[in-house]
Each structure stands twice: as C-alpha cells, then as structure tokens.
Amino acid sequence: ALTTGNMAASSDRNPPPFPTAEESEPGLCDMADADSDEGEDIFVSNVGSRFGDTSNKLTCVFRFALSQSQKACIFFISQLTCIQEEEAKDSFDVDVAVTNPEKVGDGMNAYVAYKVSTRTSLPMFRSKVFSVRRRFSDFLGLYEKLSVKQSLHGCIIPLPPEKSVVGMTKVKVGMDDPSSVEFVERRRAALERYLQRVVSHPSLLQDPDVREFLEREDLPRAVNTQALSGAGFLKMINKASDAVNKMTIKMNESDTWFEDKFQEVENEEQQLRKLHVVVDSLVIHRKELCGNTAVFAKSLAMLGNSEDNTALSRALSQLAEVEDKMEQLHQEQAASDFFIFAELLGDYIRLLGAVRGCFDQRMRAWQRWQEAQSTLQKKREAEAKLLWANKPDKLQQAKEEITEWEARVTQYERDFDRIGMTVRKEVLRFEKEKAKDFKSQIIKYLEAMLQSQQRLIKFWEAFLPEAKAIA
Amino acid sequence: MMEEVKETASVLSVHDDSIKVTEVLKEGDTLTFIIVSQKLSGTGEYHVDRTYEDFEWLQQHLFSQGDVPGIQGVIFPPLPAKPQVNASPRSIKQLGFLALGECQPYCKALETFLQQVAAHSILSKNKAVEVFLTSSDPPGRQKVKKNIFNRLSQAVEEMRKEGHKDVDEFFQNERDHNLILTGCTKTAAEKFLDVVATEQKIAVACGHFSTALHLCVEPGEDPDKQAFSRVCVKLSEVFESIKKNMTSVAENNVNTLGLGLDLESRYQEAEREMLFRRTCKLVELENAQRNVEKAKPVKKAAMEEVKKAAETEFEHTSGVAKQEIARFQGARVEMLQQALVGWCEKQLLTAKESADQFNQHLEVFRGMA
Numbered sequence: 154a155l156t157t158g159n160m161a162a163s164s165d166r167n168p169p170p171f172p173t174a175e176e177s178e179p180g181l182c183d184m185a186d187a188d189s190d191e192g193e194d195i196f197v198s199n200v201g202s203r204f205g206d207t208s209n210k211l212t213c214v215f216r217f218a219l220s221q222s223q224k225a226c227i228f229f230i231s232q233l234t235c236i237q238e239e240e241a242k243d244s245f246d247v248d249v250a251v252t253n254p255e256k257v258g259d260g261m262n263a264y265v266a267y268k269v270s271t272r273t274s275l276p277m278f279r280s281k282v283f284s285v286r287r288r289f290s291d292f293l294g295l296y297e298k299l300s301v302k303q304s305l306h307g308c309i310i311p312l313p314p315e316k317s318v319v320g321m322t323k324v325k326v327g328m329d330d331p332s333s334v335e336f337v338e339r340r341r342a343a344l345e346r347y348l349q350r351v352v353s354h355p356s357l358l359q360d361p362d363v364r365e366f367l368e369r370e371d372l373p374r375a376v377n378t379q380a381l382s383g384a385g386f387l388k389m390i391n392k393a394s395d396a397v398n399k400m401t402i403k404m405n406e407s408d409t410w411f412e413d414k415f416q417e418v419e420n421e422e423q424q425l426r427k428l429h430v431v432v433d434s435l436v437i438h439r440k441e442l443c444g445n446t447a448v449f450a451k452s453l454a455m456l457g458n459s460e461d462n463t464a465l466s467r468a469l470s471q472l473a474e475v476e477d478k479m480e481q482l483h484q485e486q487a488a489s490d491f492f493i494f495a496e497l498l499g500d501y502i503r504l505l506g507a508v509r510g511c512f513d514q515r516m517r518a519w520q521r522w523q524e525a526q527s528t529l530q531k532k533r534e535a536e537a538k539l540l541w542a543n544k545p546d547k548l549q550q551a552k553e554e555i556t557e558w559e560a561r562v563t564q565y566e567r568d569f570d571r572i573g574m575t576v577r578k579e580v581l582r583f584e585k586e587k588a589k590d591f592k593s594q595i596i597k598y599l600e601a602m603l604q605s606q607q608r609l610i611k612f613w614e615a616f617l618p619e620a621k622a623i624a
Numbered sequence: 625m626m627e628e629v630k631e632t633a634s635v636l637s638v639h640d641d642s643i644k645v646t647e648v649l650k651e652g653d654t655l656t657f658i659i660v661s662q663k664l665s666g667t668g669e670y671h672v673d674r675t676y677e678d679f680e681w682l683q684q685h686l687f688s689q690g691d692v693p694g695i696q697g698v699i700f701p702p703l704p705a706k707p708q709v710n711a712s713p714r715s716i717k718q719l720g721f722l723a724l725g726e727c728q729p730y731c732k733a734l735e736t737f738l739q740q741v742a743a744h745s746i747l748s749k750n751k752a753v754e755v756f757l758t759s760s761d762p763p764g765r766q767k768v769k770k771n772i773f774n775r776l777s778q779a780v781e782e783m784r785k786e787g788h789k790d791v792d793e794f795f796q797n798e799r800d801h802n803l804i805l806t807g808c809t810k811t812a813a814e815k816f817l818d819v820v821a822t823e824q825k826i827a828v829a830c831g832h833f834s835t836a837l838h839l840c841v842e843p844g845e846d847p848d849k850q851a852f853s854r855v856c857v858k859l860s861e862v863f864e865s866i867k868k869n870m871t872s873v874a875e876n877n878v879n880t881l882g883l884g885l886d887l888e889s890r891y892q893e894a895e896r897e898m899l900f901r902r903t904c905k906l907v908e909l910e911n912a913q914r915n916v917e918k919a920k921p922v923k924k925a926a927m928e929e930v931k932k933a934a935e936t937e938f939e940h941t942s943g944v945a946k947q948e949i950a951r952f953q954g955a956r957v958e959m960l961q962q963a964l965v966g967w968c969e970k971q972l973l974t975a976k977e978s979a980d981q982f983n984q985h986l987e988v989f990r991g992m993a
Contacts (some may be wrong), residue, residue, distance in 0.1 A: 203841040295658045417842070431836055435829040442822045449815040456808040461801065462957050468964060545699050581848065588851035592992060595859055602866075606979040613972040623961035 165552040182616040247273045247352045249367070251345035254337050256328055257288075263325045264288050267341060269348065277359075279368060287372065289316075292344055294375020295351075297383045298362045306514045306568075307575030309583055310352035310357070312503045314343035343490060346500060353586075390504075409574070414580055415512050436495055439487035443480050450476035464623045471619045475612050482605055492596045501587065511579060513574045522565035530559040631828065636754055637664050640742035643730040643757065651675075653709050657734060670758045675705050679734065680761050683743070686754035690748060690885050696937075697899040697944030699952050700747075701740035701888035704733045720817055721882040729878055729886075736887060737970040746944070763810055788903050792942070798901050806892040820882065823874040830867035834860045854992065862985045869978040876970040885965025888956060895952060902941050953964040 253268040270284040292313045299310050328337060349356050360418075366372065394564040450473045537550040574598030649656045656673050657811035662670065670750040673694050689695050704722050707730055708715050716723045722730045741747050742757070755763055790796035837860035841853045919927040 196947075276736060291881070393688060417945050421840070421842075428833065428836050428840070431829060431833045435826065438822055438826045438829055442819065442826065445815065445818045445822050449812070452808070452815045453814040456805075456812050457802075459804045459808050462953075465957050465960060472964070510651065514691050584846075584848040584852065588848055588855055591852065591855050591859075592989060595855065597861070597980055599862065599989060603982045605987060606975050606982060609975045610972065610979065613968055613975060617965070617968045617972065620961065620964040623964065624958055 185187070215253050220561055229449050246275050247271065247358060248344070249352050251341055251348060251349045254341050256324070261325055264290075265324060265328075265337060265340075267344060269367065275358075278595070279363065283368065285368065287366070287369060287371075289340070289344070289365065290375045291372055291458050292347065294372075295362060295366045297375065299351075299357065299360065299530055302360075305356065305360070306518065307510055307511050307572035307579060308356055309504065309507050309579045310345055311354070312507055314346045339492070343496065346496075392496050410577070411512065411515070417507070418505055418508050418580075420510070422502060422509075425498050425502045425505065429495065429502060430499060432490065432495045436487055436491045439483060439490055443483040443487060446480040446483055450474075450480065462623075471616060475616050478612055479609070482608060485601070486605060489598060489601045493594050493601075495569070497591065501590075508580065508583060511576050515569070515576050518565070518569040518572045521568045522562065525558060525562045525565045529555065532558050591622075627858060628858070632790065636748045636757070638662060638670060638742065638757055639664060640748070643738045643742060645735040648727045648731055650709060650975075655707055657731065659738065659757065672757065672760065674756070674762070678763055679703055680801055681902065682752055682756045686741065686747055686750055687749060689827040694868070694937075694940030694942075694944035695746070696905060697898060697946075698746055699709045699891070699895050699898045699948045700742075701737050702887075702894045704730065704890070705739055713897070716906055721820075721878055724820065724878050724882075725875070729883055731884055733886065766906070769840065785904055786900055786909050788907055790903070791906065795899070795902070795942070799903070802892060802896050802899060804887070806896055808880060809885060809889045809892055813882075816877065816882060820874050820877050823870050823877070827867045827870035827874065828925050830863045834863040834867065837863070843992060851992075858935045858988055858992070860983070862982075865978070865981045865985065869981070870973065872974045872977075876967065876974055878968035880970055881963050884960055884967075888960060891952070891956060895949070898948065899946060901947050902938075905934070905938045905941050907940045 174615055247269070251267050252270065255263050255267075256263055257266050258264065266286045266288050268280075268284055269287050271278070272282050274281065293316075296313050298309065299305055317336070320333075324333050324337060327333065351363060395432075425573075445564045453469055453476060454473035457466050457473060460466035460469060532551065532555045536548065536555060539548045539551050638661040640963050643662075644660050645657050646660050647658040648883075649658070654675060656675055657674050659674060672768040680703070683700075686700060705715070705718050707719065707722075707727075711719070711723060719730070721735050722973070728848050738757070741753055746755065752763070790799065798874040837856045842849050909931070912927070912934040916924065
C-alpha cells in the first residue's frame with residue numbers, strides 16, 4: 154500500500170499546503186490587526202510588496218485600516234464596480250491547496266483521497282486554518298450542486314477535471330509506476346486549480362455548499378456524478394446549446410454586446426483548441442527527446458568502455474553522464490510544457506465552454522419570459538371571452554390566473570435582466586482573470602526554462618576541461 | 625579533357641590544410657563543388673569545380689596504385705557516399721549526418737577527405753591528386769583498369785577470411801579492437817542522429833505554436849482583450865526564441881560531434897578494410913607456403929617464386945599497415961578531441977545566449993501590466 158512518504162518521494166510535488174513565502178499574502182495577518190480600528194494605513198506596503206507594480210496602488214485607496222463593517226461595505230462596492238484588484242483581494246481572503254494524495258482501500262473499490270487545506274480570514278468560516286479529506290467524486294458533486302442553482306445562473310462555474318476510467322484503473326492496481334504517478338499528480342494539480350477558481354469567485358465563495366465542501370469533516374457521498382464522465386461536461390453544454398439554437402422565437406437583441414461576445418468566445422475556443430493540439434505534439438517530441446538522449450548516453454558509455462586511449466575513454470564516459478543529466482532536464486522540460494501549457498489551455502477550453510453555457514442560460518431565461526408573456530396573453534383573451542359569456546365564478550378564476558401570470562412575467566423579466574447583468578459581469582471578470590492567469594503561468598514557465606539553461610551551462614562548463622584534457 | 629594520367633609520382637603543389645570546399649552549386653540533378661586551395665609557392669589560389677564522379681575518379685586512381693609497395697596496407701581516407709538532390713529515404717539513411725542541413729556537413733566531409741588525401745605521405749604523391757586539385761579542366765572519366773578493391777562483390781569465402789587467425793599478436797589485437805569499435809561508433813552515430821532529428825521536430829513544433837499564437841490576437845480597444853493579446857504576442861516571441869535555440873543546438877550537434885562521429889565511423893570501416901586486405905594477403909601467403917610444401921619437385925621452384933613474392937608483398941603491406949595504424953590512432957584521438965571541444969564550446973555559447981534571451985523575455989512579462 155502506498156503511504157504518504159512514498160507519494161512524496163515518487164511524485165514531484167507533495168508540498169506544504171500553502172504556496173511559498175513569496176506567493177503568500179502577508180496582508181492576511183494584518184487584517185486581524187486592522188480589526189482594532191487603529192486608523193493606520195497598514196496594508197499599503199504589504200500590497201506593494203506582494204505585487205510590486207504600480208497598478209495596485211488603486212487597491213491601497215480602499216485599504217485603509219477601517220472598521221469591519223466599513224471594509225465589508227467597500228468590499229461589496231468594489232465587487233459591483235469590477236475594479237482591477239477585485240480578484241487580487243479575493244485571493245487574499247481565502248487560500249486553498251490540494252495535496253497528499255493517498256490510496257484508500259484495495260482492489261477495484263480503492264480510491265484516492267486528497268487533503269484539502271484552507272487558510273482564510275473570513276468570519277463565515279469556523280476557523281482560520283483547517284483541512285479535510287476529499288475524494289474525486291466529492292469535487293464532481295460540488296460542481297453538480299453549483300451548476301443547478303437558480304441563484305447562480307449566468308455565473309461561470311469552474312469545471313472540475315474529467316473522469317478517466319483508464320487512469321483510475323491503473324492507479325487502483327498500483328500507484329508506483331511512472332504513468333500512475335503522473336496521472337495522480339496531474340489530477341491533484343487540476344483539482345487544486347479548480348478549487349482555487351471556485352474560491353476566488355465572489356458569488357461562489359458565499360455559497361453554503363462551497364463552505365461545506367471546505368469545512369465539513371464527513372461529506373455525504375455525491376451521487377449524481379454519472380453524467381459527468383469523460384468529455385461529459387462539454388457534451389452537456391453543447392447539447393444545451395443545440396436546444397437553444399432550435400428555439401422558435403428568435404431573440405431581438407437591442408444591445409449587440411451579447412451577440413458579439415458570444416461570437417468572440419466561440420472563436421477563442423477554436424483558437425485555443427488549435428494551440429492545444431500543437432502543445433500536445435510538442436510534449437510528445439520532448440518525451441521522445443528524453444528517450445533518445447538516454448539511448449545515446451548508453452551508446453556513449455559503451456564507446457567509452459571499448460576505447461583504449463585512457464583520456465578519450467574517460468571523456469566519453471563523462472559525456473555519457475552529462476547526457477544522462479540532460480535526459481533528466483528534458484524530462485523536466487516536458488513536464489513543464491505539459492503541466493503549464495497543455496493543462497492551462499485545456500482548462501480554458503473547458504472554461505470557455507462554461508462561458509457559452511452562461512449565454513445559453515440567459516437565452517433560456519429570455520425564452521421563459523417570452524413564453525410567460527404569451528401565456529398571459531392567452532389568459533387575457535380567455536378572460537375577455539368569459540366576460541362576454543358572463544360566467545362569474547369562472548371569471549374570478551380567470552382573473553386570479555391573470556394576476557398570477559402577471560407576477561410571473563414580472564419575475565421572469567427580472568430574472569432575465571439579472572442573468573444578463575451577471576453574464577456581463579462574469580465575462581468581464583473572466584477576461585481579466587484569463588490575462589492574469591496566462592501571464593503568471595508564462596512567468597513560471599520562463600523561470601523554469603531559465604533555470605534549465607543555467608543548469609545546462611553548468612554541465613557544459615564542467616565537461617569542457619575534460620574534453621580539453623584528451624590530447 | 626586530360627589524357628590518361630600516368631601512375632607517376634609527383635609532388636603536390638598546394639598546402640593540404642588550405643583545401644576548402646567553399647560552395648556547392650545545384651543544376652537540376654547535378655551537384656558541383658567548388659574547391660579552393662592555396663599554392664605552396666608564392667601567393668595565389670587554385671579554383672576548381674568538381675562533381676561527385678570526379679571524386680570517384682580520384683578515388684579509383686588512388687586504389688589502383690598496384691605498383692606502390694605495400695599500398696594495400698594504407699588506410700584510405702573514406703569518401704562520403706554519393707549525395708542526391710532529391711534523396712531517397714535509403715540514401716538519407718546511408719548519409720546520416722551528412723544528409724542534414726543545407727549541404728554544409730557534406731561539403732565539410734568532402735573537404736576533410738581531400739585534406740587527408742593531400743596530407744598522406746604515400747597518396748599525395750599520386751598525380752591524380754595534383755590534377756584533381758589544380759587542373760581547370762575536369763579530370764577524365766575513363767574507367768581505370770585495375771582495381772584492387774572489389775569488396776562490393778564479396779563472396780562468402782571472402783567473408784570467412786575476415787575471421788582468419790593472425791600470426792602477429794599486434795595485428796590480431798588491432799583487428800579485434802577495430803571490430804568492437806566499429807560497431808560502437810556506428811551505434812553512437814546513429815543514436816546521436818536520432819537525438820538531432822527529435823530536436824529538429826521540437827523546433828518545428830515551437831514554430832507552429834508561435835504562429836498559432838498570432839491568430840489569438842484580437843482587435844479592439846477593450847483593455848482586458850488588449851492585455852490578453854499582448855500576452856499572446858509576447859508568448860509568440862518567446863517560442864520563436866525557443867525555436868531558434870533548438871535549431872542552434874541541433875546545428876551545433878551536427879557540425880561538431882555529429883561530423884566527428886560520422887568521420888570516425890567511416891574511418892574505422894576504412895581501417896577494417898585495410899586489415900582485411902592484409903588478412904587476405906596472409907591467407908595468400910599461407911596458401912603459397914602450403915603449395916611449396918605440397919609441390920612436386922618439377923613445380924617446386926615456381927611455387928617457391930610465388931611464395932617469395934607473396935612473402936614480400938605481405939611484409940610490405942604489414943610494414944605500411946603498422947605505420948598507418950600508429951598514425952591513425954593518433955589522428956583519430958586528435959580529431960575526436962577537436963570535435964568534443966568544439967561541440968562543448970558551441971553548446972555552451974548557445975546555452976548562454978538562450979539564458980540571456982529567456983531572461984529578457986522574463987523581464988518583459990514581469991513588467992507587463
């Protein structure tokens with residue numbers, strides 16, 4: 154059976170629950186101090202040191218040491234007006250991490266449990282730091298619950314990673330081989346990104362199901378997850394899209410914003426898919442390079458062994474070792490390409506699908522409103538007929554129904570407007586997040602590449618004297 | 625057209641290390657190589673143009689020097705295989721590293737061949753070398769009559785001779801060692817070629833990614849859309865850099881270690897052929913010795929003559945072979961050292977340049993709003 158210790162050794166990452174010091178927000182601890190209403194401007198320098206760029210000075214304007222209620226008020230206002238640092242502030246309030254995958258049980262009923270850790274300053278949580286154990290189906294269950302909530306319609310609800318029967322079967326058999334290790338790490342990282350997106354969404358963070366997911370010791374097992382298999386999500390969304398397209402009453406948009414945006418979203422999804430294909434092929438070639446480098450290293454070792462000339466023999470053997478180290482580098486490079494770019498693109502392709510889903514929800518809300526209006530119209534016509542026929546008790550019923558449907562029409566119109574506003578806000582927020590997300594991932598990638606090159610330089614510098622010493 | 629070249633000794637009038645294959649011209653299916661060499665006396669250069677057939681002509685002349693004592697003991701500098709303009713997959717595989725790039729590796733290999741021939745104490749004396757390097761007219765294309773190298777038509781008995789036990793421990797060791805080294809070197813060269821091929825594929829994929837990113841750039845004044853477009857454009861530049869890096873790495877591999885392993889591999893084959901020729905001479909000698917012993921008194925004197933001739937030839941061949949082997953062992957170590965040092969220095973430079981570039985890109989991204 155696989156223990157935590159093994160996992161730490163075999164997978165690249167079994168990190169402490171929270172990001173490294175440079176990523177963590179020092180502001181959190183200070184928030185507690187600020188409760189004392191001292192009126193000092195204690196956050197400015199912390200914010201500056203975390204982001205280090207001038208645009209965040211805007212946030213500082215809102216971050217005086219205020220009373221809790223004043224802070225809450227400003228927090229709410231900033232949400233509605235979508236200022237740039239809104240998301241930055243959200244991530245200050247809650248931090249989540251998914252770590253320590255452990256196999257539970259044996260045989261075909263085995264599953265992997267992950268540690269979900271939360272660190273927060275928000276009063277709605279019971280404590281500041283806590284963790285629970287969750288399995289994959291729990292994450293799916295969370296999505297299932299959120300996606301059906303009327304109150305969240307129009308919101309871009311992040312998607313959890315997809316089920317994989319093949320991947321999981323291998324893991325059930327044993328978690329030690331490289332492909333299982335890679336599978337589990339890939340899933341762990343994807344689950345973490347999923348949760349991070351959920352908690353950085355202001356509306357979702359307020360949701361009791363999300364809180365329960367993060368806090369509750371024993372979560373009842375999710376049951377409605379059968380539909381969410383393989384490419385299930387996108388299939389679901391595409392089916393909904395088709396239904397919307399088959400709508401008989403076509404919407405007349407006074408504001409072209411929605412049409413234009415929808416088109417943009419569809420185009421972008423296509424572009425990202427193309428990028429994803431290229432990155433996939435890049436990852437395959439990198440892995441191939443690993444294999445070829447290893448084989449070449451072996452052939453060099455054999456050549457070195459067969460060589461009579463001592464200095465040449467030694468140089469060749471050294472070179473074989475250098476090539477072995479390079480294979481390691483190539484492995485890491487492949488992992489970098491994969492985990493940074495391929496997964497990022499995959500996430501966004503699916504998120505764009507979710508965005509399309511929101512637009513569909515708005516259309517359906519509109520449809521519901523239109524249908525209600527048409528029903529109301531029929532009720533009114535029926536009432537008119539009854540007036541002529543002079544049937545007082547039926548008339549009373551008809552009048553009641555009209556009142557009921559008038560209320561519905563008003564309600565549905567409000568729903569439609571509300572969803573429209575939500576969709577607009579969500580899309581803008583999504584675009585901000587996307588630019589930020591890509592930028593931060595690219596920085597990570599470049600840092601890794603730079604490190605790689607520097608190690609490569611060291612290998613070559615170490616080998617050069619060996620090569621020169623041959624003759 | 626030159627008249628038939630007589631097998632007379634001559635002195636080469638150019639500096640052997642000045643020989644350069646500077647260009648290759650493509651006309652339809654024909655490749656013509658421009659060869660430049662510096663005159664030994666005074667200043668001035670020879671410029672000649674030669675096709676691959678001309679190289680083969682030269683090689684034939686070198687092979688057919690039957691009157692030079694011990695010529696069979698010479699390790700002949702190996703000529704690269706024939707290049708093709710629209711190469712078949714088999715031809716590409718045969719040429720290995722020499723098929724890569726825009727002919728530079730191949731030209732370098734031809735250059736090395738000529739330099740080695742010109743530097744060889746026995747071979748450089750052949751008039752054909754002088755004619756090849758200095759005559760403005762193309763050398764003759766007549767078939768040369770005697771050719772001691774019919775290895776191509778190696779019958780099964782010939783193959784058996786390769787394993788024939790030697791009378792000299794030095795040569796037996798050399799043969800055994802050569803056999804192992806030939807195999808190892810060939811394998812190493814092949815595997816290195818695989819590495820280079822994959823590096824080229826990665827470069828191409830990076831280029832695709834870079835291009836595809838440009839398609840993600842969206843017009844419009846929306847600040848968030850612009851932010852994302854900027855990210856895409858900058859990332860596209862990053863991958864362009866990665867592509868250049870990979871391409872340089874692959875080129876460095878080919879031009880230094882790749883060429884080195886290729887040359888070593890072909891040279892090991894050349895030594896193997898020389899050792900085989902000597903072994904054949906040994907077999908001949910041993911047969912002649914047996915014939916003398918078996919011969920009837922009438923034939924004995926004639927057989928004795930044949931044996932003496934075989935003995936002389938074998939001794940000459942072995943003498944030259946010993947020299948050649950010593951020279952070869954020194955030269956190959958030097959050549960490999962140069963290849964390894966050159967390779968290491970080039971890759972080090974490329975890695976430093978790449979690190980600088982990545983650093984610059986990183987600064988750009990960190991500074992982006």
